[in-house]
Amino acid sequence: MSALTGTGSLTRLVLRRDRVMLGLWLLGLPLLAASLAVSMADIYGGDQERIGYATTATSSLVARVFNGPIHGTSLGAVVATESFLTLAVLTALLSTFAVVRHTRQNEETGRAELLGSSVLGRHALLTAALLVVVGANLLAAVGLAVALVAAGLPVTGSVAAAAAIGAIGVSFTAVAAVTAQLAGTSRGANALAAAALGAAFALRALGDVLGDANPDGIGFTSAWPSWLSPMGWSGQLRPFGDERWWVLLLPAGLLAVAVAVAYRLTDRRDLGAGLLAERRGPAVAATRMLSPVGLAWHLHRGTLLGWVVGIGLVGFAMGVAVDEFDDLIAENAAAAEMINQFGGGDVLVDAYLSAMLAIFALTVGAYVVQALLRARTEETDGILEAVLATSVNRITWLGGHLLTTVLGATGLVLVGGISTGLGEGLATGDPVGRMLALAGAALVRLPALLVLAGVVVLLIGLLPRAAVPLSWAALLLFLLLGQLGTVLDLPQRVLDLSPFTHVPAVPATDVTALPLVVLTTVAAVLVTAGLAGYRRRDLTT
Amino acid sequence: MGVISVSELVKTFGGTRALDGLDLRVEAGEVHGFLGPNGAGKSTTIRILLGLLRHDSGTVRLFDADPWRDAVSLHRRLAYVPGDVNLWPNLSGGEAIDLFGALRGGLDRNRRDALLRRFELDPTKKCRAYSKGNRQKVAIVAALAADVELLVLDEPTSGLDPLMESVFQDEVRRFSRAGGTVLLSSHVLAEVEALCDRVSIIREGRTVESGTLTELRHLTRTSVTVETERPLTGLDRLPGVNPVEVGDHHAHLEVEPQHLAALLSHLLSFGVRALTSTPPTLEELFLRHYGPGPDPAATSTPVGAVAPAGPAGATADRRGDR
Numbered sequence: 001m002s003a004l005t006g007t008g009s010l011t012r013l014v015l016r017r018d019r020v021m022l023g024l025w026l027l028g029l030p031l032l033a034a035s036l037a038v039s040m041a042d043i044y045g046g047d048q049e050r051i052g053y054a055t056t057a058t059s060s061l062v063a064r065v066f067n068g069p070i071h072g073t074s075l076g077a078v079v080a081t082e083s084f085l086t087l088a089v090l091t092a093l094l095s096t097f098a099v100v101r102h103t104r105q106n107e108e109t110g111r112a113e114l115l116g117s118s119v120l121g122r123h124a125l126l127t128a129a130l131l132v133v134v135g136a137n138l139l140a141a142v143g144l145a146v147a148l149v150a151a152g153l154p155v156t157g158s159v160a161a162a163a164a165i166g167a168i169g170v171s172f173t174a175v176a177a178v179t180a181q182l183a184g185t186s187r188g189a190n191a192l193a194a195a196a197l198g199a200a201f202a203l204r205a206l207g208d209v210l211g212d213a214n215p216d217g218i219g220f221t222s223a224w225p226s227w228l229s230p231m232g233w234s235g236q237l238r239p240f241g242d243e244r245w246w247v248l249l250l251p252a253g254l255l256a257v258a259v260a261v262a263y264r265l266t267d268r269r270d271l272g273a274g275l276l277a278e279r280r281g282p283a284v285a286a287t288r289m290l291s292p293v294g295l296a297w298h299l300h301r302g303t304l305l306g307w308v309v310g311i312g313l314v315g316f317a318m319g320v321a322v323d324e325f326d327d328l329i330a331e332n333a334a335a336a337e338m339i340n341q342f343g344g345g346d347v348l349v350d351a352y353l354s355a356m357l358a359i360f361a362l363t364v365g366a367y368v369v370q371a372l373l374r375a376r377t378e379e380t381d382g383i384l385e386a387v388l389a390t391s392v393n394r395i396t397w398l399g400g401h402l403l404t405t406v407l408g409a410t411g412l413v414l415v416g417g418i419s420t421g422l423g424e425g426l427a428t429g430d431p432v433g434r435m436l437a438l439a440g441a442a443l444v445r446l447p448a449l450l451v452l453a454g455v456v457v458l459l460i461g462l463l464p465r466a467a468v469p470l471s472w473a474a475l476l477l478f479l480l481l482g483q484l485g486t487v488l489d490l491p492q493r494v495l496d497l498s499p500f501t502h503v504p505a506v507p508a509t510d511v512t513a514l515p516l517v518v519l520t521t522v523a524a525v526l527v528t529a530g531l532a533g534y535r536r537r538d539l540t541t
Numbered sequence: 542m543g544v545i546s547v548s549e550l551v552k553t554f555g556g557t558r559a560l561d562g563l564d565l566r567v568e569a570g571e572v573h574g575f576l577g578p579n580g581a582g583k584s585t586t587i588r589i590l591l592g593l594l595r596h597d598s599g600t601v602r603l604f605d606a607d608p609w610r611d612a613v614s615l616h617r618r619l620a621y622v623p624g625d626v627n628l629w630p631n632l633s634g635g636e637a638i639d640l641f642g643a644l645r646g647g648l649d650r651n652r653r654d655a656l657l658r659r660f661e662l663d664p665t666k667k668c669r670a671y672s673k674g675n676r677q678k679v680a681i682v683a684a685l686a687a688d689v690e691l692l693v694l695d696e697p698t699s700g701l702d703p704l705m706e707s708v709f710q711d712e713v714r715r716f717s718r719a720g721g722t723v724l725l726s727s728h729v730l731a732e733v734e735a736l737c738d739r740v741s742i743i744r745e746g747r748t749v750e751s752g753t754l755t756e757l758r759h760l761t762r763t764s765v766t767v768e769t770e771r772p773l774t775g776l777d778r779l780p781g782v783n784p785v786e787v788g789d790h791h792a793h794l795e796v797e798p799q800h801l802a803a804l805l806s807h808l809l810s811f812g813v814r815a816l817t818s819t820p821p822t823l824e825e826l827f828l829r830h831y832g833p834g835p836d837p838a839a840t841s842t843p844v845g846a847v848a849p850a851g852p853a854g855a856t857a858d859r860r861g862d863r
């Protein structure tokens with residue numbers, strides 16, 4: 001029996017288990033790219049706008065950090081640069097999760113043991129996962145190329161841009177193949193791969209920030225750290241510029257090395273064991289976590305910290321960008337128009353800031369839904385059963401999660417405002433004043449988030465089985481109404497469905513108390529109804 | 542008034558009638574076995590007793606109070622080990638134990654540490670790294686370290702190895718000697734036999750038997766399969782032996798435990814080539830004694846099948862006792 005025996009039938013199994021996921025991936029990614037390309041064709045239709053964009057992308061450090069290099073002033077170059085981060089991160093995460101799901105997670109749940117006892121080679125599981133995920137990346141790249149060409153971009157550049165994204169997928173497939181052998185749990189394997197993604201981002205950002213601008217002020221040559229990063233390679237392929245196809249050898253080489261390493265590691269470890277020891281915890285619980293609220297805080301704080309860092313960094317960058325923003329607006333009427341509509345004010349910088357804060361509020365909405373649904377997940381996971389068999393009452397329990405979530409959301413909204421204010425203040429002078437002003441402006445969004453929390457509590461209390469999908473659906477609806485409402489010219493009655501429609505667009509407009517009071521009251525009613533339902537219903541797993 | 546008293550309990554989930562007039566009575570100080578095949582309604586009954594589910598009709602009293610309305614105060618007096626223990630993946634086992642203790646109103650730290658040693662549980666491991674058996678140990682240690690009057694255990698040993706199972710039995714006995722009451726649900730007859738004073742057997746949401754183990758002894762016949770060199774004779778004259786299937790050189794018999802020795806010495810005189818003896822699984826018993834409609838075991842027992850008292854009769858008798 002060879003180490004690969006059974007790979008074929010396992011591959012079919014992986015395809016079967018993931019058919020929905022793969023379908024979404026292969027259709028969703030090209031669609032997303034096509035829609036980005038079409039919407040950018042609108043905004044950057046004129047030569048002047050594109051030259052403006054390319055100049056900013058070269059001169060702005062913030063743009064260099066987030067978008068990477070730009071190669072020329074063609075529409076393709078703008079699209080490739082502007083959509084790079086989104087597509088790259090999505091592809092890297094999809095690939096990582098897929099590899100880990102079919103390797104480490106199989107071992108964790110004992111499925112692999114079941115499979116391993118039948119006629120399977122040692123490497124079959126890993127190989128099957130790699131075949132499917134690399135295959136998915138190649139197909140997705142073909143789809144991407146077709147989508148970009150269909151959106152009206154030149155063929156060669158489209159193929160290069162698609163290959164650049166596919167290369168990232170292949171690279172992180174390789175990374176995940178190794179982390180799945182190192183970590184003892186799927187969570188650990190995903191976390192290690194995500195850390196690698198973070199490092200890849202940081203190295204590329206550093207290389208691009210240190211890069212020398214071209215003499216004509218359009219585009220720059222990345223410094224060496226970019227070459228150490230799989231995310232950097234994609235920019236070095238120069239899609240829509242003078243393509244350097246040989247760069248594609250780098251991800252291919254990484255894959256070959258990673259597969260060899262992962263095979264060696266599989267040979268040297270027991271099934272189910274990781275090479276890195278699982279982190280241990282304290283033998284005795286700290287007193288402060290020994291209450292419903294204390295425990296909720298303990299469980300939420302790790303996630304919350306991640307959110308604080310993320311929102312803080314983005315806020316700071318957005319704040320710094322205010323300074324560069326004036327130039328950009330001067331050059332681009334369509335972008336100015338869009339920001340004006342979204343922010344709802346006259347003074348452009350205030351409209352921009354208001355738009356930023358509105359986006360932060362919706363982003364914090366995702367935290368609210370995620371954090372509160374933990375209460376429901378604990379119920380479906382069967383943890384709650386043992387908890388409610390102690391002398392904790394249900395209201396205290398759900399209330400603990402609600403309180404922690406609301407405090408977390410308040411903190412996040414403030415972090416968004418303060419970091420934006422700090423960035424803006426450092427760039428333009430008066431950091432303290434801007435921090436205070438934007439912290440206040442951000443806090444005005446909180447009542448809308450309270451209504452969202454109320455919706456989730458109501459769903460948990462009254463419709464437990466549908467609570468998870470419906471809560472996310474509610475957030476998605478609010479997001480779409482906020483993003484597309486004005487663009488699609490929806491009637492005000494429909495826009496009013498979203499609590500985020502009702503918060504004053506500070507700092508672009510003045511604060512009015514009435515909507516805030518009404519929103520808070522609505523939130524209180526929703527929460528009360530939800531808690532009442534929660535107290536009366538069966539535990540539902 | 543007993544510690545637990547349930548009568549005519551009905552619970553439906555959509556179309557499924559999980560409990561269909563169930564009766565259960567547990568007196569203070571007894572270890573009560575709650576037996577039934579999978580899906581019989583044991584966990585559902587326990588969840589109603591714990592105020593996690595509401596019931597449709599019938600009466601449920603726990604410590605002479607309403608388990609739904611008075612859940613919080615009642616739970617200070619009991620500890621629960623669920624059938625499927627799930628814990629917070631990123632907490633350590635020690636943290637989970639302390640947490641359950643604190644949420645219940647305190648736990649005895651020395652007892653906790655002693656129990657951790659007895660069950661050989663490493664409290665610094667994260668819960669996500671524990672096997673099913675180890676997660677069960679976390680819940681068992683948390684329950685046994687609590688200062689309570691009642692233990693509610695739902696198939697608590699399904700993931701434990703035999704060594705740990707005997708440690709568990711020791712600890713339950715110790716709890717019982719100190720005056721505690723135990724409700725132990727199980728589908729393993731041997732475990733119930735080892736621990737329980739009284740037993741209630743349920744099937745399809747109804748109580749079919751309830752009484753002391755001696756009263757139910759007739760349920761625990763051992764099944765014996767034998768192959769002999771010489772043709773078998775005289776089996777039907779032996780007391781306590783039920784021949785299920787008898788050929789010339791082989792037989793499949795059921796025998797009551799106290800008559801096993803007599804049967805073996807009888808068999809020896811025919812030159813035994815092979816012999817296996819297994820206690821009947823609960824499922825077999827249910828099939829044989831209470832099976833609905835045509836019973837596959839019964840139809841394949843051509844020789845002298847002895848029909849024991851039917852379910853209606855047996856249940857009526859036991860109920861008459863109280």
Ligand SMILES: Nc1ncnc2c1ncn2[C@@H]1O[C@H](COP(=O)(O)OP(=O)(O)O)[C@@H](O)[C@H]1O
Pocket residue numbers: 540541554557558559577578579580581582583584585586
């Ligand atoms: N939440 C539920 N929803 C629907 N049916 C359930 C639910 N809980 C239990 N049941 C059904 O009720 C019956 C009794 O289940 P349970 O009490 O878990 O049995 P046991 O613990 O004896 O194995 C089973 O048929 C089971 O499928």
Ligand SMILES: [Mg+2]
Pocket residue numbers: 580583584585624695696
């Ligand atoms: Mg059960």
